[in-house]
Amino acid sequence: MKAHCPREALLSACQLASVAVPSRDVKPVLRNLKAIAKADGCTLLATDLELGVRLEVRSIKVDEPGEALLPAGRLVAILRETTDEELTLETTNETSVIRGAANEFEMPGEDPAEFPDIPTFADDKHHEISAGALREMIRRTAFAAAKESTRYSMTGVLWEFEDKVARLIATDGRRLAVASGPATDNGGGDTKGQTHVVPTKSMALLERVLQDDDQVVRVCLKPNEALFKTDRATIYTRLVEGRYPNYKEVFPKKTTVKVPLTVGPFLSAVRQAAIMTDEESKRVIFEFAKKKLTLKARGAESGRSKVELPLDYDGKDVTINFDAHYVSDMLRVLPADAALTLELVDGSTPALFKHGTDYSYVVMPLT
Amino acid sequence: MPRILQLPTSVITKIAAGEVIERPSSVVKELLENSVDAGSTCIDVEVEQGGTEVIRVVDNGCGIHADDLLLAFASHATSKLSSADDLFRIGTMGFRGEALASIGGVAQVTLQSRPADRTCGAEIGSNGGELSAIRPWNGAPGTRIEVRHLFFNTPVRRKFLKTMPTEMGHVSEAVTRLALSHPQLQLNLRHNGKRVYEVPASAPLVDRIGLFFGADLKKQLYELDVQAGPLRLHGWIADPAAERGSAKMQYLFVNGRWVRDRSLGHALQEAYRGLLMTGRYAVAFLFLDLPPDQVDVNIHPTKSEVRFRDSHAAYHLVLTAVRERLRKENLTAQLRVSTLGIPQMPNGTAPWSLSPSPAPAPLLPLSAPAAAAIPGPVRNAESAVLPAWEQPASEQASTDSSDRLEMEPRSLTEESAPAPWISDPKVLQLYDSYLVVETPEGMLVIDQHALHERILFEHLKQRIGTGDLEIQRLLIPEPVDLSAEQAARTLEHRGALAELGLEVDDFGGGTLLLTSYPAILGHRSPQGILKAVVDHLVTQERPPTREVLLNDLLSLMACHAAVRAGDRLTADQISALVAQRSLANDTHHCPHGRPTTLLFSKHDLDRQFRRV
Numbered sequence: 001m002k003a004h005c006p007r008e009a010l011l012s013a014c015q016l017a018s019v020a021v022p023s024r025d026v027k028p029v030l031r032n033l034k035a036i037a038k039a040d041g042c043t044l045l046a047t048d049l050e051l052g053v054r055l056e057v058r059s060i061k062v063d064e065p066g067e068a069l070l071p072a073g074r075l076v077a078i079l080r081e082t083t084d085e086e087l088t089l090e091t092t093n094e095t096s097v098i099r100g101a102a103n104e105f106e107m108p109g110e111d112p113a114e115f116p117d118i119p120t121f122a123d124d125k126h127h128e129i130s131a132g133a134l135r136e137m138i139r140r141t142a143f144a145a146a147k148e149s150t151r152y153s154m155t156g157v158l159w160e161f162e163d164k165v166a167r168l169i170a171t172d173g174r175r176l177a178v179a180s181g182p183a184t185d186n187g188g189g190d191t192k193g194q195t196h197v198v199p200t201k202s203m204a205l206l207e208r209v210l211q212d213d214d215q216v217v218r219v220c221l222k223p224n225e226a227l228f229k230t231d232r233a234t235i236y237t238r239l240v241e242g243r244y245p246n247y248k249e250v251f252p253k254k255t256t257v258k259v260p261l262t263v264g265p266f267l268s269a270v271r272q273a274a275i276m277t278d279e280e281s282k283r284v285i286f287e288f289a290k291k292k293l294t295l296k297a298r299g300a301e302s303g304r305s306k307v308e309l310p311l312d313y314d315g316k317d318v319t320i321n322f323d324a325h326y327v328s329d330m331l332r333v334l335p336a337d338a339a340l341t342l343e344l345v346d347g348s349t350p351a352l353f354k355h356g357t358d359y360s361y362v363v364m365p366l367t
Numbered sequence: 368m369p370r371i372l373q374l375p376t377s378v379i380t381k382i383a384a385g386e387v388i389e390r391p392s393s394v395v396k397e398l399l400e401n402s403v404d405a406g407s408t409c410i411d412v413e414v415e416q417g418g419t420e421v422i423r424v425v426d427n428g429c430g431i432h433a434d435d436l437l438l439a440f441a442s443h444a445t446s447k448l449s450s451a452d453d454l455f456r457i458g459t460m461g462f463r464g465e466a467l468a469s470i471g472g473v474a475q476v477t478l479q480s481r482p483a484d485r486t487c488g489a490e491i492g493s494n495g496g497e498l499s500a501i502r503p504w505n506g507a508p509g510t511r512i513e514v515r516h517l518f519f520n521t522p523v524r525r526k527f528l529k530t531m532p533t534e535m536g537h538v539s540e541a542v543t544r545l546a547l548s549h550p551q552l553q554l555n556l557r558h559n560g561k562r563v564y565e566v567p568a569s570a571p572l573v574d575r576i577g578l579f580f581g582a583d584l585k586k587q588l589y590e591l592d593v594q595a596g597p598l599r600l601h602g603w604i605a606d607p608a609a610e611r612g613s614a615k616m617q618y619l620f621v622n623g624r625w626v627r628d629r630s631l632g633h634a635l636q637e638a639y640r641g642l643l644m645t646g647r648y649a650v651a652f653l654f655l656d657l658p659p660d661q662v663d664v665n666i667h668p669t670k671s672e673v674r675f676r677d678s679h680a681a682y683h684l685v686l687t688a689v690r691e692r693l694r695k696e697n698l699t700a701q702l703r704v705s706t707l708g709i710p711q712m713p714n715g716t717a718p719w720s721l722s723p724s725p726a727p728a729p730l731l732p733l734s735a736p737a738a739a740a741i742p743g744p745v746r747n748a749e750s751a752v753l754p755a756w757e758q759p760a761s762e763q764a765s766t767d768s769s770d771r772l773e774m775e776p777r778s779l780t781e782e783s784a785p786a787p788w789i790s791d792p793k794v795l796q797l798y799d800s801y802l803v804v805e806t807p808e809g810m811l812v813i814d815q816h817a818l819h820e821r822i823l824f825e826h827l828k829q830r831i832g833t834g835d836l837e838i839q840r841l842l843i844p845e846p847v848d849l850s851a852e853q854a855a856r857t858l859e860h861r862g863a864l865a866e867l868g869l870e871v872d873d874f875g876g877g878t879l880l881l882t883s884y885p886a887i888l889g890h891r892s893p894q895g896i897l898k899a900v901v902d903h904l905v906t907q908e909r910p911p912t913r914e915v916l917l918n919d920l921l922s923l924m925a926c927h928a929a930v931r932a933g934d935r936l937t938a939d940q941i942s943a944l945v946a947q948r949s950l951a952n953d954t955h956h957c958p959h960g961r962p963t964t965l966l967f968s969k970h971d972l973d974r975q976f977r978r979v
Contacts, residue, residue, distance in 0.1 A: 171842065173843045
């Protein structure tokens with residue numbers, strides 16, 4: 001194949017695709033990106049067998065169609081370090097050559113047929129969500145998934161479609177985030193009674209390819225895998241196996257305290273108070289009183305902090321302690337001027353943060 | 368003015384019983400001792416609800432003559448003693464004739480017995496002291512005693528009983544003591560129909576110790592047998608590495624009777640001085656045999672204390688015998704230190720295993736990914752060190768080193784403050800594992816992992832000591848799969864675990880639900896933490912105290928956080944580590960009791976090179 005590539009565009013596409021390149025060489029061929037050049041453009045493929053991506057790079061001018069394997073790490077390095085506007089890529093079965101005005105990089109070629117195929121989005125039954133809404137939903141949930149857990153299902157994000165509503169759920173057992181948004185059902189049907197847990201790595205890649213807010217994302221959930229398709233990209237991912245905990249049960253049934261909050265000032269107060277927490281004492285004490293919230297923290301060596309925040313609250317006094325991270329993680333993904341309600345029973349039962357009707361976050365206190 | 372009245376018999380028996388029978392385990396102890404005195408070779412003990420409901424002791428001893436059954440429940444009636452002089456030649460476990468009378472006074476007892484030479488036995492019942500008529504009973508030769516509803520007529524006493532697991536703990540302790548002191552005896556203990564212990568008659572003492580306290584401890588034991596005049600001290604003492612957080616694992620038997628003796632306990636601790644960290648206790652199973660007229664056992668209602676005619680001799684014997692025995696073991700270790708420089712554990716455990724004590728060792732595979740890193744580099748480091756060092760072993764050096772022994776690491780342990788550092792100590796890192804430091808006293812070899820671990824441990828402990836424990840509750844309880852026995856054991860210690868922030872619920876079928884964990888251990892998986900603690904619980908002979916558990920968890924954390932053997936340190940890291948050495952209270956041992964530092968005195972080096 002032979003093609004003229006605008007450097008910047010190819011770089012950002014390669015960086016995106018590299019997310020799916022495995023960091024350890026279980027199978028050396030997977031350390032490559034596969035480029036498929038056709039007359040109307042070029043498609044980049046990358047996979048670690050769990051997660052695969054097809055990215056279309058349209059601005060590439062193809063002189064001679066063909067396929068090639070290019071080592072992902074080196075390719076990104078070349079594109080990053082060179083300064084040319086445009087680079088020429090020329091590959092044969094033996095070598096791949098990238099040329100700029102004053103540079104030339106030659107790499108040994110590999111047989112493109114060795115690269116595993118990545119499933120394409122067949123015109124299956126699927127759901128549609130707007131990219132902007134989905135990106136926001138991912139941002140608001142993915143952080144809450146477990147980094148590592150003996151219950152593997154919690155290391156991913158649960159997807160649900162029900163009555164034209166898409167719902168993402170993530171938890172690490174200490175806190176749980178649920179975000180929902182409107183969806184169109186194109187024959188995908190309700191997912192009630194099924195479990196579709198997408199690994200967080202795939203969620204992160206999906207979030208990155210959702211650039212244009214108005215775009216439509218097509219989602220196809222199958223028993224063991226899922227496919228996502230935007231205009232430019234198709235993402236294939238295997239699902240995390242295992243039973244997902246019944247997340248509906250963790251929501252407090254009846255809350256007796258409702259505190260209205262605004263994200264910006266609340267986050268600022270939490271972060272200030274958290275300055276004095278440390279590895280051994282993570283506790284931030286939240287004292288809700290009439291018209292006032294007082295946050296306190298005391299570290300073993302660091303010292304103590306006290307931050308006050310005026311509140312529009314007239315209920316009874318309540319004190320609850322949280323690991324500040326669990327609160328600020330959530331506040332960070334919301335817009336600063338967003339209104340938030342905190343619903344509580346007491347200092348030892350789960351607390352529920354609600355933003356509008358489509359975002360809830362339950363967090364367990366420290367005692 | 369109140370007048371003086373003779374108390375009614377019913378009150379007298381209750382008062383007397385109160386001294387001897389304190390809890391179900393006292394009943395078990397008394398009945399077992401009776402069985403032993405009856406010459407039994409096999410005793411079955413069965414208890415229900417920790418002994419508060421039923422205690423059944425069945426033996427194959429000589430039995431009781433039908434005509435004596437009435438007397439058996441009478442106070443001060445016994446077959447073991449006839450005159451006051453006998454009191455000073457006591458060869459039996461009991462002698463006062465009070466046990467059965469006391470038990471009969473506070474419980475519903477059925478006593479069935481048949482002497483082996485009789486064709487038919489007899490039975491009698493005592494309901495709170497009221498005796499039933501004697502009836503014939505047709506059973507196997509021996510005695511069968513069933514004690515039901517202990518303290519049914521003394522509700523106050525009943526109220527003071529602890530929880531079932533606690534009382535059961537005391538019962539098994541009573542059985543343990545008897546089983547240790549009578550190695551020829553077959554003993555079976557069942558609780559609520561489940562087997563607790565089955566000790567075959569063929570098991571010698573050391574196997575019994577292994578049975579009761581774990582095979583790991585058994586491997587760490589040194590046998591001891593010393594005769595001094597009429598006194599003989601024998602038994603097993605454990606390597607200092609098997610140290611515990613309390614003195615409960617120090618078993619002392621005088622003429623086959625378990626006793627508590629502060630003075631001898633002190634002698635034992637003294638013998639271990641310098642080998643244990645402060646606040647840690649040695650493990651020992653010591654038997655002191657002396658002529659019956661040399662010891663008075665009749666000074667305590669439960670005979671758990673004795674008085675020696677020559678208490679100084681006993682003290683001296685324990686101190687010197689144990690110390691000599693330990694020295695024999697340490698001799699080899701110290702010799703190797705002085706000639707080869709191998710920081711070898713006396714008991715031969717792998718120098719880097721997580722802990723020489725049985726408990727945390729099996730944790731390794733469970734704990735966070737960090738743990739997985741240990742075996743790899745560690746083994747390499749070890750194998751890299753050993754061959755290189757073993758070469759220079761010289762026989763000559765090992766022969767004339769006896770006077771030098773005292774100058775080895777022990778001299779260091781006895782210093783309360785570390786040696787003052789010369790302004791800019793020269794430090795060298797060897798094998799990415801050891802630091803060699805020049806001090807005015809001599810050459811100091813530091814195990815970087817052990818020292819760092821110790822420093823972190825002290826640090827963490829201090830923090831925890833000052834603040835309260837933060838507990839993170841789980842929104843979604845974490846199921847933890849254990850064996851049924853582990854699960855049951857864990858549930859028994861629910862209270863202690865909750866204090867540590869680990870709250871568990873039964874989920875059935877060996878699965879527990881973990882609902883909270885201590886936040887300070889947040890970077891480890893809650894399940895890993897619980898499993899670590901469970902392993903500890905299962906290998907322990909009794910519920911560990913909060914302090915012990917916490918200590919174990921902390922040392923585990925410190926171990927994972929510390930620099931490892933095989934980590935290359937920068938010059939800054941090395942000097943920081945060496946400088947912090949003085950900050951920790953007890954820097955010469957890591958939290959597991961391994962030495963962190965060895966001193967090779969300059970004098971010693973000079974001598975080896977024949978400069979002096």
